[in-house]
Amino acid sequence: MKARPYLVALVLVVLVAGLLVVFRTPGGDPAQQQQRQDTSPQAAVEAGAGAGDPYYPADGNSGYDVRLYNLAITYDPGSQRLDGVATITATATDDLARFNLDLEGLDVSGVEVGGRPAKFAREGDHELVITPSAPVAKGGQFVTAVTYGGKPTTINDASLGRSGWQVSSTGGAFAAGQPHSATTWFPANDTPRDKAALKVAARVPDGWSVVSNGLEGEVTKDGGWSTFRWQEDTPLATYLVTVAIDRWEIVRSQLPGGTPVVDAYAPGTSAQKKPVQARLPEVLALLESKFGPYPQRAAGSIWVADQIGFSLETQTRPIYAAWADLETVVHENAHQWFGDSVTLRSWADICLNECLASYSQWLWAEHEGEDLDDRYRRELEQKRGSTRFWSPKLYDMGQGNEFRGVYDKGIFALHALRRQVGDDVFFPALRSWTAQHRDGNASWPQFEDHVAKASGQQLDGFFQAWFHDSGIPGDQYLLPGVLRR
Structure with a gap:
């Protein structure tokens, strides 16, 4: 979402x-x-x-x-x-x-x-x-x-x-x-x-x-x-x-591998939203390169005309609010791996869904040429003093707090994790995670164990600082690897 x-x-x-x-x-x-x-x-x-x-x-x-x-x-x-x-x-x-x-x-x-x-x-x-x-x-x-x-x-x-x-x-x-x-x-x-x-x-x-x-x-x-x-x-x-249910305008197509695509546009939405949705094959190709093969049997979209407060990763065919944009398409389709195929076990594990889908937005920006390390450092300086940004916990945050932090702090946490373990560990670990738990359920502690095993590093302090604790992590976790200049 x-x-x-x-x-x-x-x-x-x-x-x-x-x-x-x-x-x-x-x-x-x-x-x-x-x-x-x-x-x-x-x-x-x-x-x-x-x-x-x-x-x-x-x-x-x-x-x-x-x-x-x-x-x-x-x-x-x-x-x-x-x-x-x-x-x-x-x-x-x-x-x-x-x-x-x-x-x-x-x-x-x-x-x-x-x-x-x-x-x-x-x-x-x-x-x-x-x-x-x-x-x-x-x-x-x-x-x-x-x-x-x-x-x-x-x-x-x-x-x-x-x-x-x-x-x-x-x-x-x-x-x-x-x-x-x-x-x-x-x-x-x-x-x-x-x-x-x-x-x-x-x-x-x-x-x-x-x-x-x-x-x-x-x-x-x-x-x-x-x-x-x-x-x-x-x-x-x-x-x-x-x-x-609506008077939908339906557009049918296929992904390059033959997966059927059905896109539905509510009255008044198609002129603005078709150019956005047309980039779905490019979006899924990037996500497959990072997360592994597309795990669903179908793809597409449902574009409503309403200004609802969210878009949602309804399986195979996300529902998009009237305000949704290309970044939203990236986010909801990343959920087809993280949330839909590999589903959280408890709502305390929501970072498995939202942190990873939100980080996919940065991966798309990187795909389009942005230097994520520069972005991380720049935005970090803006947010260092923000209690609002750093206070939410990303794991076991308490009922009613599930959607605090996972859309913004969660992105920072995953980029720091990526730099802590390196790309040669981070992306293979994501691909093996989605393969091992495909069509099943998993928990955030399992994800931590999975990445730690893949990296061969002792990551308890890192995960504690970023995901279990409230507040800004110490500099050793905030600026790991190449992020420390």
Whole structure:
């Protein structure tokens, strides 16, 4: 994700004012909250307590592993109503007497597990607790079908504005945001730890069209309605799932290696944004030279006409705000490696996504001729006395602080790391990292161990100063290698 610059400043204003970032909290009485915040695997299975992320303890469920979300939705832009059936194929990782899915606001009219009706109840802010007619045994595959509908909600976040399901200024709608967005339009195991394949069949009135993740499928028409189909077989985290409905102008092409590209432009955006998006093959070629082969089966873009507070790396096809530029395209496509293919394990690991994607913006500037060492030294002199710049931690920064520092201090930290270990270590380490963890999850401490092993250096002090501590690092870490003149 790349935040609009003025909203990065807004985060600081919000924090200084002592406001809390909006996040999910368990509902119910104190005893119930205490029970639900127990993040042990057994508690997650029995009480829907979550998947184990300490920042969002009520998110997800550790009792099963989703393999496929098969979503059939109907959306009417006129009434802004969405109706859907989510068919979810999963494998039980424990014996399940009951389990939960996350769903924001929408009404559920029926649930089946294994083709048989199941009991269900809503708990807290976002949990759909399901009790199948018979327990599911550990290791067993089971299929859950949830029928639901209503007017989707939007999540209002104090740091990045509106996310989740959003009605667009052009009359359509789109879903985007992190750490939460998917559950505003379908029930999900809403944790990055549970990545799954995706199928979407989205039915809209004729004249509207739908774009989602992955490969484009057949479009069918019936009775004044059109159904658009998309499929992403590469596992993806729920916050990287999107659906976007508008009167799109669609441009189809291919990358030099044959990877299909689908670009979607909302009304009024194509004249300005097509020249930017046309540089995607050049952008991906540079990123491949640094990070390894492009890890996705498709590529492209979704350009909305709205001044939302961020652009987002929705897998294979990023969503771009109206303000997005070429630097944003570089950032969101770097996420196809860092965040989408290799997904963080916990939100404390967000630097794995944002620091690396933000540094790709500097790599693009270097590609276009800029001397990054000169830039680093010049900007360092400007920022030496800035408490605001140096105070955020880049790892385990605390819930609500995930997006402080990673877009600016994170760039400096990675350039310093590059100079500490040298290019002959830094870039091969990035390529081996993306290869080893492709389509999986990883943590920031694992990344530190990976780079240290690749370099043969003792880097504990460096990582502590730059990523674990608050404040400006000492000069030995601030100006390593050729940065010290």
